[in-house]
Amino acid sequence: MKVRLIQASMLLLLGLLIFSFMELPPKGKSGNPSYNENTTYYLEQTQKDVNIPNTIAAILMDYRSVDTLGEATVLFAAVTSVYSVLKGGSKKGAEKDE
């Protein structure tokens, strides 16, 4: 009974998601909500603000450079966690485990 209830609610959720996907605006249309004044600003002002031809690099490294710092921090956290899991502890402790 409980399983059936979960299955039914999952089906309902699936239908809801598919329905909401139908309502999305078509890709690449100029009237889309994602194509707002931000896009125009970046495309027009990058050459004046940052003086480089690559707009994507300007966004990544200048307008959103704090976000890139966060990405670098994620990499740092990944390496730190891998080290702490695979090489963590002193050598004495590792010998004790064996």
Add this chain to the structure above:
Amino acid sequence: MNDVIVKTVTRIVMPFIQLYGCFVILHGHLSPGGGFPGGAILGASLILYTLAFGLEKGQRKMPEAYSKKVESGAILVYVALGISGVAVGGMFLTNRGAGFPMGEWGGLLSGGFIPLLTLAVGMKVAATMIALFQTMIEEEKG
């Protein structure tokens, strides 16, 4: 792995991969690419070397102590460049406001601190890739 063909091809191809990685990093603000893909290419070349020649030679080529220092140093360079904006009196990670020279349009040294940030991120990504790979393969062996 002890294969003559793999070793020879690796030896021939390695400098070209690394040159391309450096190109992608250094031209990150001019052409498609940047720190993350360029660093991935550089790290992949070192992973290829480690796969072809074994872990010991790979660790001699890129020692763990070295990759650890690059790994932590690059992020410190990034933060230091950001704080230099605060020191001048602007916001964190200000480019033009902190007085970085904008340079000639389309030149290799243009766009303020963007080439420096790209270089730092690229070195960090390369060091991260090779450090993770060597750590994991070492554990598998031991």
